[in-house]
Amino acid sequence: MGPKQRVFVGLAEIARALGHAHRLELLEHLGQGERSVEDLAVRANLTLANTSRHLQLLRRAALVEGRRAGKRIYYRLAGEMAVVGLLLALSRVGERNSAEIARVMASYFRARDEVEPVSRNELLERLRAGTATVLDVRLEDEFAYAHLPDALNIPLAQLERRLAELPADQEIVAYCRGPWCVLSFEAVALLRQRGYRVRRLEDGFPEWKMAGLPIGHSP
Numbered sequence: 001m002g003p004k005q006r007v008f009v010g011l012a013e014i015a016r017a018l019g020h021a022h023r024l025e026l027l028e029h030l031g032q033g034e035r036s037v038e039d040l041a042v043r044a045n046l047t048l049a050n051t052s053r054h055l056q057l058l059r060r061a062a063l064v065e066g067r068r069a070g071k072r073i074y075y076r077l078a079g080e081m082a083v084v085g086l087l088l089a090l091s092r093v094g095e096r097n098s099a100e101i102a103r104v105m106a107s108y109f110r111a112r113d114e115v116e117p118v119s120r121n122e123l124l125e126r127l128r129a130g131t132a133t134v135l136d137v138r139l140e141d142e143f144a145y146a147h148l149p150d151a152l153n154i155p156l157a158q159l160e161r162r163l164a165e166l167p168a169d170q171e172i173v174a175y176c177r178g179p180w181c182v183l184s185f186e187a188v189a190l191l192r193q194r195g196y197r198v199r200r201l202e203d204g205f206p207e208w209k210m211a212g213l214p215i216g217h218s219p
Contacts, residue, residue, distance in 0.1 A: 017061035018090070022046060023054045027077070028177055030064060031084055031206035032138065033145035034076040084206045091179055108182075112189040117202040118173050120211055123148075126173075133167050135174040135198075137187045138205070144218040148175065148208060151216065156183045159190060166196060175201035175208075 001009070017023060022044060029035060029043050041051040055075055058064045065078040077083045094101045118126075126132040127150060134151040136143050143153040154162050156176075166172060172191060176183035184200045191198040201208070209215055 014061045014063065017057050017063055018086075020054065022050070023058055024087070026051070026054055026058065027063065027083065027087060028181070030075060030077050031080075031087070031204075032142040032177055034074050036072045036074050038072065040075070080206075081210045084210045088179070088203070088207060109185055112185040113200055115199055117200040119202050120208055120213060123173055123201060124213060131170070133170050133172045135166070135172050135187065136205075137174055137176050137183045142177075142205075146209065146215050146217055147205065149214050149216045151175075156187055159187055163191075163194060166191070168196070170197075172196055172198040173201055174198060176204055178204035178206055 025044050026040055029040055035043070037052050037055060038048065040046075040055070041048045044051060046054075055064060055066070059066060059075075059078075062078055063083055064075045066073050066075045068074075095105065118132075123132065123134070127134065127148075134148050136147050136151040136153045137156045137159065138147075138153070139155050140153060143151070147153065152165065154165065174184045174187045174191070176187075179202070181204055184204075188198050188200055205215075
């Protein structure tokens with residue numbers, strides 16, 4: 001094979017690794033930070049053996065890398081910015097070209113939030129001006145690993161009973177794991193029903209980090 005063909009073979013290997021819904025979901029979880037195989041299995045609702053097999057395929061395509069700590073193996077994205085960018089590009093192509101994705105967008109996502117989301121640059125300006133409250137609806141450990149600066153963490157499952165922690169006189173901007181993460185859509189729908197002024201961030205934490213914007217960490 002010539003050099004171009006060898007490159008195409010390598011790209012095809014990456015495409016095959018991406019060609020499963022479970023592996024895409026695992027990559028979304030790893031976009032929030034390093035995770036053990038056991039943790040990923042619980043989050044993705046998969047068996048341990050199935051999770052390990054999917055991760056090995058992703059590792060073979062150099063999309064993730066692992067390390068052993070005692071009896072556990074931990075995985076993280078390999079070349080985080082490139083992998084997050086690849087997933088974002090895949091999402092954009094799918095939204096434009098897939099009739100099934102367009103149907104889901106209309107029946108689920110837009111049904112919960114038809115308002116234009118907040119861009120990263122707009123949110124950064126509003127954070128500097130103190131004119132918006134940022135709401136992170138991911139799980140606590142994902143928030144602790146890293147988050148948007150000055151964000152308030154209320155996981156979606158706790159949101160209904162913690163409404164008193166949210167300001168009634170300021171617009172809220174909710175975000176979660178990425179552009180297809182349902183958590184922020186559900187949070188926006190719930191808060192609007194309760195009378196809050198709320199919008200979504202245009203994507204999620206991994207894209208914010210990939211853009212080189214400031215992030216916060218918790219102990």
